[in-house]
Amino acid sequence: xxxxxxxxxxxxxxxxxxxxxxxxxxxxxxxxxxxxxxxxxxxxxxxxxxxxxxxxxxxxxxxxxxxxxxxxxxxxxxxxxxxxxxxxxxxxxxxxxxxxxxxxxxxxxxxxxxxxxxxxxxxxxxxxxxxxxxxxxxxxxxxxxxxxxxxxxxxxxxxxxxxxxxxxxxxxxxxxxxxxxxxxxxxxxxxxxxxxxxxxxxxxxxxxxxxxxxxxxxxxxxxxxxxxxxxxxxxxxxxxxxxxxxxxxxxxxxxxxxxxxxxxxxxxxxxxxxxxxxxxxxxxxxxxxxxxxxxxxxxxxxxxxxxxxxxxxxxxxxxxxxxxxxxxxxxxxxxxxxxxxxxxxxxxxxxxxxxxxxxxxxxxxxxxxxxxxxxxxxxxxxxxxxxxxx
Amino acid sequence: xxxxxxxxxxxxxxxxxxxxxxxxxxxxxxxxxxxxxxxxxxxxxxxxxxxxxxxxxxxxxxxxxxxxxxxxxxxxxxxxxxxxxxxxxxxxxxxxxxxxxxxxxxxxxxxxxxxxxxxxxxxxxxxxxxxxxxxxxxxxxxxxxxxxxxxxxxxxxxxxxxxxxxxxxxxxxxxxxxxxxxxxxxxxxxxxxxxxxxxxxxxxxxxxxxxxxxxxxxxxxxxxxxxxxxxxxxxxxxxxxxxxxxxxxxxxxxxxxxxxxxxxxxxxxxxxxxxxxxxxxxxxxxxxxxxxxxxxxxxxxxxxxxxxxxxxxxxxxxxxxxxxxxxxxxxxxxxxxxxxxxxxxxxxxxxxxxxxxxxxxxxx
Amino acid sequence: xxxxxxxxxxxxxxxxxxxxxxxxxxxxxxxxxxxxxxxxxxxxxxxxxxxxxxxxxxxxxxxxxxxxxxxxxxxxxxxxxxxxxxxxxxxxxxxxxxxxxxxxxxxxxxxxxxxxxxxxxxxxxxxxxxxxxxxxxxxxxxxxxxxxxxx
Numbered sequence: 071x072x073x074x075x076x077x078x079x080x081x082x083x084x085x086x087x088x089x090x091x092x093x094x095x096x097x098x099x100x101x102x103x104x105x106x107x108x109x110x111x112x113x114x115x116x117x118x119x120x121x122x123x124x125x126x127x128x129x130x131x132x133x134x135x136x137x138x139x140x141x142x143x144x145x146x147x148x149x150x151x152x153x154x155x156x157x158x159x160x161x162x163x164x165x166x167x168x169x170x171x172x173x174x175x176x177x178x179x180x181x182x183x184x185x186x187x188x189x190x191x192x193x194x195x196x197x198x199x200x201x202x203x204x205x206x207x208x209x210x211x212x213x214x215x216x217x218x219x220x221x222x223x224x225x226x227x228x229x230x231x232x233x234x235x236x237x238x239x240x241x242x243x244x245x246x247x248x249x250x251x252x253x254x255x256x257x258x259x260x261x262x263x264x265x266x267x268x269x270x271x272x273x274x275x276x277x278x279x280x281x282x283x284x285x286x287x288x289x290x291x292x293x294x295x296x297x298x299x300x301x302x303x304x305x306x307x308x309x310x311x312x313x314x315x316x317x318x319x320x321x322x323x324x325x326x327x328x329x330x331x332x333x334x335x336x337x338x339x340x341x342x343x344x345x346x347x348x349x350x351x352x353x354x355x356x357x358x359x360x361x362x363x364x365x366x367x368x369x370x371x372x373x374x375x376x377x378x379x380x381x382x383x384x385x386x387x388x389x390x391x392x393x394x395x396x397x398x399x400x401x402x403x404x405x406x407x408x409x410x411x412x413x414x415x416x417x418x419x420x421x422x423x424x425x426x427x428x429x430x431x432x433x434x435x436x437x438x439x440x441x442x443x444x445x446x447x448x449x450x451x452x453x454x455x456x457x458x459x460x
Numbered sequence: 461x462x463x464x465x466x467x468x469x470x471x472x473x474x475x476x477x478x479x480x481x482x483x484x485x486x487x488x489x490x491x492x493x494x495x496x497x498x499x500x501x502x503x504x505x506x507x508x509x510x511x512x513x514x515x516x517x518x519x520x521x522x523x524x525x526x527x528x529x530x531x532x533x534x535x536x537x538x539x540x541x542x543x544x545x546x547x548x549x550x551x552x553x554x555x556x557x558x559x560x561x562x563x564x565x566x567x568x569x570x571x572x573x574x575x576x577x578x579x580x581x582x583x584x585x586x587x588x589x590x591x592x593x594x595x596x597x598x599x600x601x602x603x604x605x606x607x608x609x610x611x612x613x614x615x616x617x618x619x620x621x622x623x624x625x626x627x628x629x630x631x632x633x634x635x636x637x638x639x640x641x642x643x644x645x646x647x648x649x650x651x652x653x654x655x656x657x658x659x660x661x662x663x664x665x666x667x668x669x670x671x672x673x674x675x676x677x678x679x680x681x682x683x684x685x686x687x688x689x690x691x692x693x694x695x696x697x698x699x700x701x702x703x704x705x706x707x708x709x710x711x712x713x714x715x716x717x718x719x720x721x722x723x724x725x726x727x728x729x730x731x732x733x734x735x736x737x738x739x740x741x742x743x744x745x746x747x748x749x750x751x752x753x754x755x756x757x758x759x760x761x762x763x764x765x766x767x768x769x770x771x772x773x774x775x776x777x778x779x780x781x782x783x784x785x786x787x788x789x790x791x792x793x794x795x796x797x798x799x800x801x802x803x804x805x806x807x808x809x810x811x812x813x814x815x816x817x818x819x820x821x822x823x824x
Numbered sequence: 825x826x827x828x829x830x831x832x833x834x835x836x837x838x839x840x841x842x843x844x845x846x847x848x849x850x851x852x853x854x855x856x857x858x859x860x861x862x863x864x865x866x867x868x869x870x871x872x873x874x875x876x877x878x879x880x881x882x883x884x885x886x887x888x889x890x891x892x893x894x895x896x897x898x899x900x901x902x903x904x905x906x907x908x909x910x911x912x913x914x915x916x917x918x919x920x921x922x923x924x925x926x927x928x929x930x931x932x933x934x935x936x937x938x939x940x941x942x943x944x945x946x947x948x949x950x951x952x953x954x955x956x957x958x959x960x961x962x963x964x965x966x967x968x969x970x971x972x973x974x975x
Contacts, residue, residue, distance in 0.1 A: 099618050214695075236950070443795070520854070523849040790845075
């Protein structure tokens with residue numbers, strides 16, 4: 071398949087070829103909501119001929135909690151714990167995105183130290199969620215060990231978070247105008263030690279999983295997401311970068327202190343298959359771990375001393391207006407659209423999550439696949455269901 | 461051969477049980493019953509202990525501990541699991557074909573147990589001494605496929621059906637390289653009798669078939685090991701029960717005691733193929749030394765030879781079982797078509813080439 | 825043909841590399857903590873169960889209002905003689921009201937810690953208790969007021 075060929079025609083050709091060869095009866099299979107590889111509660115209704123999928127209908131909404139409506143009933147401070155629950159694997163990043171949106175709305179100046187702490191936390195959380203991704207990708211392929219190794223290292227990140235903010239999953243660490251507490255003593259040393267340790271383990275993960283021949287056979291040339299399709303569907307984050315687009319909000323629309331830090335943006339190059347295949351998406355995430363380590367080291371070096379929290383009133387009423395603010399989350403672009411009518415509660419709060427858009431690009435590319443490949447494709451998109459349903 | 465076998469038992473009986481003055485045929489029948497019971501119990505035990513070992517090995521490989529609460533080092537975990545499974549509610553899905561659904565686990569289990577009947581566990585120790593042992597094993601182990609397809613079909617679940625279909629395609633394909641490996645061994649030994657094959661490898665480690673025509677027999681051993689891993693549905697060939705793809709494959713709908721039978725069948729099968737590998741290539745119950753240690757220490761008693769032989773046999777088979785577990789907890793799994801291409805494009809040509817080379821080598 | 829043999833060799837090699845990594849952890853120290861016997865030392869800032877020292881409480885209702893899930897119920901009476909209480913930053917503060925009911929429904933709690941953050945006297949705090957399982961929902965409602973002790 072060449073790069074510029076229309077993806078849908080390829081899919082059609084494959085599907086017609088398959089139907090010519092295998093003249094079977096099509097059946098509907100419910101893959102989910104209770105299925106080991108749904109990453110939560112997602113129902114995918116597959117129309118298959120034996121193992122070959124002709125159509126996928128994802129059905130979302132099993133985890134809908136009405137976060138956007140809840141936001142209208144709470145004040146700006148109170149909504150912070152709820153942002154933990156948008157993407158529970160990357161709570162810090164969600165906290166940060168929401169705090170940035172409200173700060174933009176009320177034009178609050180955040181102290182420099184707080185910005186650095188936020189970046190360190192966000193990048194640690196990025197590593198943590200990519201480690202979980204690495205493990206779950208192993209699980210999709212049937213390798214059970216990488217997830218345990220990934221979790222083992224993630225635990226150490228959670229230890230760091232626990233000593234900073236007191237929780238291991240729903241951190242609620244960022245506040246509007248800064249962070250809740252300064253870094254505890256011993257944090258910096260522990261963080262540096264962890265970075266050194268993780269760099270060694272990173273090589274190990276690659277040897278164990280990324281460059282395993284069976285893994286490459288399963289991932290390379292599977293679930294190819296062409297660039298134009300990715301852009302059409304509003305796909306962001308590592309999935310878009312896996313298709314070879316160098317788009318990262320940390321570089322393209324810099325926020326916080328990212329302009330002061332040096333890092334590269336890994337993109338998919340199709341080194342073992344095609345650009346935009348599952349292995350590319352996987353490897354983009356693995357390489358982001360490395361870049362995150364780099365960012366953390368620089369941020370720890372450059373971190374100034376000083377206040378960590380700007381003065382923000384307890385009853386906090388931003389002027390009427392609206393704002394859209396977005397941040398680069400581990401799964402893509404997380405945007406908050408906040409409308410204020412001058413009261414203590416947001417008038418409207420819309421959350422634009424990456425997983426929802428990314429998931430929408432799965433059905434068009436999964437026609438004519440085998441069920442095994444579909445599992446790989448969906449796994450490599452790394453969706454998190456609370457983020458899809460909100 | 462059978463005559464010698466009976467004579468050995470007879471001399472054993474005369475040596476140790478002089479009081480019981482019974483005709484040797486009766487003694488032989490009694491011996492069969494005792495040993496059949498031991499094997500059935502032993503296999504069920506291995507089902508449990510294999511599950512325990514699997515979890516423990518998995519834990520250690522993943523820098524966890526695995527089960528270590530029930531009994532010393534968690535050794536009684538399989539008892540707890542067994543009790544739990546027996547006490548579970550007997551569930552049959554409404555859409556299931558009831559008779560086949562009930563029958564399937566036992567068919568699979570019989571297929572596994574049948575293999576044990578032909579294995580020489582040690583010198584003088586074994587249920588039967590079949591002259592066509594290898595052929596019988598090839599035949600009876602195919603019963604497992606029927607059990608699996610019955611289970612997959614009768615469950616009335618699409619995932620089960622997909623699992624069963626995958627399983628049948630896989631096992632039938634992988635029986636061919638296994639058959640060729642068997643054929644090569646038969647060529648080398650000139651017999652299908654497992655006892656004779658083991659006897660031919662006596663002496664010391666250099667007489668084992670794995671070192672007979674180096675490195676061709678070593679490659680043959682690897683081919684057999686890989687193919688047998690596919691035969692018993694272990695990762696990287698566990699596509700019939702690939703959890704992330706088709707939930708549980710053919711045993712998705714099973715629970716309670718029926719599930720336990722599948723489980724025991726699976727681990728029993730695993731032990732069986734490893735035992736066959738150790739008999740065909742690693743000398744079965746033969747000592748790797750030129751002598752039996754216990755005989756050397758305490759005198760030339762048949763019972764000591766039998767005990768030590770059993771020890772060697774078990775340790776060889778268990779080492780291979782450990783290898784399978786180690787591989788399982790390291791590797792991802794293949795896709796269906798990749799699995800087939802591995803079988804038809806790699807294992808089959810290589811095993812044929814090995815057979816040819818060994819054939820010519822033997823002619824020389 | 826060369827590629828065919830190369831792929832077999834590369835495949836076998838990658839399997840061996842993987843096996844070497846897993847066997848290394850087979851013999852190395854395990855990461856497991858055997859929970860009921862070994863216990864985690866909770867860090868200083870750990871956010872466990874919400875507790876309240878109602879003698880310090882000045883009924884400012886900050887925690888009641890900030891709680892995103894409204895799990896605190898607070899009732900109070902006016903004191904005849906105002907008491908005194910120290911704030912966190914060392915100032916003295918008049919205590920005009922006495923708490924008669926301070927209920928925390930821990931089953932609703934999301935452990936966000938917003939309530940403790942703004943408490944001027946440090947009356948409400950998050951303890952290091954984390955084993956909160958119990959058999960009925962009633963047991964999850966904790967009373968912290970002195971004169972309405974739970975039966």
